[in-house]
Amino acid sequence: MPRYGIAIDSTKCVGCHSCRVACQNQNSLESNETFNWIKHRDRGRYPSYYKEFIPLQCNHCENAPCQRVCPTGATYTSKEGVVLVNPKTCVGCKYCMEACPYKMRIIDHRRGIVEKCRLCIELVRDGGTPACVTTCPTQVRIFGDLDDPKSAVSIFIAKTGAQPLRPDLGTIPKIFYKRS
Amino acid sequence: MQDSAWGWLIITYLFLAGAGSGAFIAAVACDLLAPDWSKTLARAGSLVSGPLVVIGTLCLVLDLEAGFWQPWRQIYMVNNLRSMISWGFIILSIFIPIALVYAAALNEITFVGKLAQKYITIIEIIGSIFAVATATYTGVLIAVVNGVPFWNTPLMPVLFLASAISTGLAAAMIVAAIIDVNTIKTLSNFALGHVIFLSVEALVLMLFVFMSLTRSTEAAASAGMLISGMLSPYFWGLVVILGLVVPFILSVFEFLEYGQMPKSLVVGADILVLIGGMSIRALIVFSGTPPQII
Ligand code: SF4
Ligand code: SF4
16 A cells, blocks of 8 residues: 655745645535645845745644544544544534644635545546646645655655654654655 | 534523533532532532533534535434534433433422432432533544644643633633522632632643644744634633633632622622623634645
């Protein structure tokens, strides 16, 4: 079984929000709902001051706190290592939203359940690639199997030393960032 | 990115579950330890315990979304024993019936009460265990939340238990004053209980808030909001002064003057304890800050 992950080269991100819009279309989200966020941060100082854009989405943590606290078992990890929510059993208690240290979950008030990035699992199972990955004009994201050392994502991580955000939080994320 | 997902309904739940289980503990303590003069307080405590926890649980259910509109989904809520909500579901389903039966027994309500009186000691022992479990688990519920480092401390359940006992005693005393106006004199005996439990609560609260300043950046930010930041007027005003210091002083006088204190001040002190208990929970929830991730 593959173990999917994404490497993000934030030095290439221009903050265009294409990934967010592609994700909203892919997942039929309202304009105010999203599974990915572009945060920015001021880096450096004059004369080399710049703004860093950091695309954020669920990290599909291997040691996922959201899954640990979910009373119904609605939050589960698929065989491909993707953290998913079963819409049929979620009660909307929002405990998982509190537990996620990355705050990557949203509540869908229409359906009364919690949702988040699903790594476009249906597309991926059909041999495709997540919408945010394919749509990015500067190709910030690299998607693939983290267990296959020859996959583009593994090679990128090995070459650049990309790291998850806040690995000290201990959730073992599967989204890696090259930030400089 | 989402800010706090929980709001007033969960805060009210945390407060009422605490006060209800505390009232049960107060009632049992009176019934077991004290002679006849405390029967009113035991009755009052048992009467308010169950209903408070029931109303609190209703708040919890109201806060559900799909689980509220499609209540049958709630059966899934015991699926994960690593989740404190699953434990809460189990604990509440046992504690609520016990608390209601206990109220029936002490107040001789219907045949259920008469029957239950025969087993009163066993109800008191098992009920107390589940009352402590209810009060404590509400603290564990938020203490295990990774998303808010301020809450990740074993002091949290201790604080919640201490606050549950003082608010529970306050709720029981208010109801005792309502069901028996002449009881005010005997209530002075329990002012000592307030003096003790408010001190314990103040100590744990102080440890919790000030030790958070060195625990982690995020915990320090939250504690800073309470001590000198945006929420500090509420923290010092509602929790410390109105919720702890004033009722503490009133309770000392109440005990010393033994029954001479005006009823309004006695009940007033108890109402302040309740306001403090609700405020501390609200402030703990609202001061929660997630880790800085970028
Ligand atoms: S990022 Fe948050 S929602 Fe995603 S798996 Fe980790 S804890 Fe769960
Ligand atoms: S909101 Fe749904 S997915 Fe989240 S913890 Fe509750 S039941 Fe689980």
